[in-house]
Amino acid sequence: MAIEFTKYHGLGNDFILIDNRSSSEPVITQEQAVKLCDRHFGIGADGVIFALPGENGTDYTMRIFNSDGSEPEMCGNGIRCLGAFLADLEGDAKKSDQYRIHTLGGVMTPQLMPDGQVKVDMGIPRLLAGEIPTTINPANEKVINQPLEVAGKTWDVTCVNMGNPHCITFVEDVATIPLEIIGPQFEHHPVFPQRINTEFIQVVRPDYVKMRVWERGAGITLACGTGACASLVAGVLTQRCDRKATVELPGGPLLIEWSQIDQRLYMTGPAERVFTGKID
Numbered sequence: 001m002a003i004e005f006t007k008y009h010g011l012g013n014d015f016i017l018i019d020n021r022s023s024s025e026p027v028i029t030q031e032q033a034v035k036l037c038d039r040h041f042g043i044g045a046d047g048v049i050f051a052l053p054g055e056n057g058t059d060y061t062m063r064i065f066n067s068d069g070s071e072p073e074m075c076g077n078g079i080r081c082l083g084a085f086l087a088d089l090e091g092d093a094k095k096s097d098q099y100r101i102h103t104l105g106g107v108m109t110p111q112l113m114p115d116g117q118v119k120v121d122m123g124i125p126r127l128l129a130g131e132i133p134t135t136i137n138p139a140n141e142k143v144i145n146q147p148l149e150v151a152g153k154t155w156d157v158t159c160v161n162m163g164n165p166h167c168i169t170f171v172e173d174v175a176t177i178p179l180e181i182i183g184p185q186f187e188h189h190p191v192f193p194q195r196i197n198t199e200f201i202q203v204v205r206p207d208y209v210k211m212r213v214w215e216r217g218a219g220i221t222l223a224c225g226t227g228a229c230a231s232l233v234a235g236v237l238t239q240r241c242d243r244k245a246t247v248e249l250p251g252g253p254l255l256i257e258w259s260q261i262d263q264r265l266y267m268t269g270p271a272e273r274v275f276t277g278k279i280d
């Protein structure tokens with residue numbers, strides 16, 4: 001049976017999206033996802049995203065497999081792409097510009113904006129070590145500017161869970177970070193029992209930062225939405241950033257706001273359809 005897919009990207013963080021609305025289990029296995037994501041022998045992507053029927057009163061459910069086949073709880077760029085994909089699928093039957101999406105990291109709400117961008121209510125960040133999870137500190141303590149030995153160097157790290165786990169380090173110049181060498185060492189560090197996404201942040205101004213990321217299960221990517229949100233939270237907690245900032249990624253900028261009113265994160269950025277195809 002052939003399976004139709006549409007390729008989308010959010011700032012170069014690219015995904016194969018599959019209309020899975022007629023079944024509550026993904027139609028592709030994790031092993032098949034690895035093959036489809038392969039950039040030489042497959043379609044090429046950072047992950048495969050499934051649009052499934054809603055759970056617990058939501059409109060839809062999102063599940064995602066990373067390019068290594070692992071299943072993360074959440075994906076920020078992916079949920080913007082999913083919002084755009086759902087609008088395409090619904091076509092004229094679309095009743096609203098906003099969807100409530102069930103994910104393993106909580107309910108997220110992408111909203112299609114008149115200018116074509118997608119704004120997402122990303123929920124409230126979780127900060128306790130037990131929630132990240134990490135053993136850097138006792139489970140009921142936050143991890144803010146804590147020393148961590150990686151690759152023979154001590155890094156001051158701050159950890160934030162945005163549905164999925166992130167470890168953030170502020171540096172003078174993101175361009176000098178050997179991401180392909182130290183990224184895997186952060187990801188597989190024993191203090192992170194569920195592995196970790198790793199962000200390096202250069203604060204240019206309190207409302208403008210540059211970010212590079214090593215993603216759990218995907219390696220270096222051109223952008224990471226949950227990582228951009230987590231990094232803004234870390235910047236605010238360490239008095240480096242305003243509560244609203246542009247996060248400049250290799251693939252382009254995301255606007256992130258940590259609302260003082262409801263303590264929720266709001267992420268605004270693009271979601272672009274690239275092409276459609278069929279998997280035999």
Ligand SMILES: N[C@@H](CCC[C@H](N)C(=O)O)C(=O)O
Binds near residue numbers: 066076
């Ligand atoms: N690129 C994503 C995050 C995807 C999941 C991540 N690799 C993980 O394993 O947690 C984003 O835009 O948030």
